[in-house]
Amino acid sequence: MIQSGEKPKVKKHIIEEWTGKIVTSLCIVLLVVTIFSMVYFVATKGLSSFFKDGINLGEVLGGSKWKPEGEPPMFGALPFIIGSFSTSILAALIAAPLGICAALLMVEILPKFGRKYLQPAIELLAGIPSVVYGFVGLSVIVPLYRDLFPGQGLGIAAGASVLSIMILPTITSIATDALAALPAGLKEGSYALGATRWQTLYRTVLPTTMPSLLTGVVLGMARAFGEALAVQMVIGNAPHIPNSLFESTSTLTSVITLSMGNTVMGSMQNNVLWTLALILMMMTFVFVFIVRWLERRAQR
Known part of the structure; x- marks a missing residue:
């Protein structure tokens, strides 16, 4: 009771x-x-x-001319879509090897030094505002590319370089957690079979954690795809398809932030900008679905 x-x-x-x-x-x-x-x-x-407004979907997705105030108005968003994908993919290609190698250093090679010095330094990068990255890119990266390559230095290469630094903490943190969660017996079994450290890392550790590593890369691409201010400052914001990585172009986020405040709510141009926002949101959902699929693969 x-x-x-x-x-x-x-x-x-x-x-x-x-x-x-x-x-x-x-x-x-x-x-x-x-x-x-x-x-x-x-x-x-x-x-x-x-x-x-009766705008054709093929004109928006496949058109290469953006003249919202022309006669007739043209709303080809293909240059912005190509610019967004180009900067995001190139940034991931730059940041992924750096982030994964940094994670290997912090977990497998020099864990004391990495956890004490390298990991806090990388985590500090995540707290820096986007405008700071944009100013650094505009002051350092753009003049460097202007001196080394033909053009003004503005373009996909500059935007991808800035974005690669911005998404580096995301990729590194997820890779570090994945490597730290790996069972110790897996590596010990590899060493017991006579494998060296590098053979163990290359043939055992990386293949086992690859789904989790790819998850970090996809999340980094998702952040890069939706970044506006930092890319806007270094990409040039020219509404055309570039012929090289060092020509000015634009992205979906750049054209939305630059043009939305200059349009009237409910007008044709304003509605098309919302269409670009819808495309951006749908691509974000695609990245989320890819991450979920990779997580299910990692659990098998």
């Missing part, structure tokens, strides 16, 4: 449990409603350019 002194404690425990359940449920409902509201708002605004 429950004594009289224990009844208030049991009652208090039940109240706390139900309070926690209610607060958690409300937070989940609020989060779901917020996400669906944002998707609905962007989707309705983005699709209005097709259903309300």
Whole structure:
């Protein structure tokens, strides 16, 4: 039997449990409603350019001319799509080897030095504002490329160089966690079979953690794909398809941030900008689906 002194404690425990359940449920409902509201708002605004203004989807996705104030107006977003993918993929190609090698150094080769000095330094990069990266790129990277290569230094190469530094903490942190979670018996078994350290890393550690490493790379690409300010400062913002990595171009985020404030809500140009935002959001969802698929592969 429950004594009289224990009844208030049991009652208090039940109240706390139900309070926690209610607060958690409300937070989940609020989060779901917020996400669906944002998707609905962007989707309705983005699709209005097709259903309300009669713009052809092929013209937006495949057109190469962006003249919203021309006669007739042209809304070819292909240069911006190519610019976004080019800078994101090139940034990932630069940052992925650096991040994975830094993670190997911190976990497998020099764990004391890496965890004490290298990891805090890399984590500090994540807290630096985007505008600082943009100023550094505009002051250092753009003049360097201007001196070494033909052109003004503005373009995909400069944008990708800045983005590679920005996504480096994401790739390195996820790679470090994946390598640290690897069972020690796997490496010990490799050493017991006569493999050297580099053979163990190359033939055992990296293949085993590859899905998690690719997850970090994809998340870094997702951040690079949605970055606006830093890329906007060094890419040149020219609405055409570049012929080289050192020619000015633009991205989806750049054209949205530069043009949205100069349009009237509900106008054709404003609706097309929302269409570009919808394309950007859909690509973000694609990156999320890829990450989930890689996580399921890592759990098998």
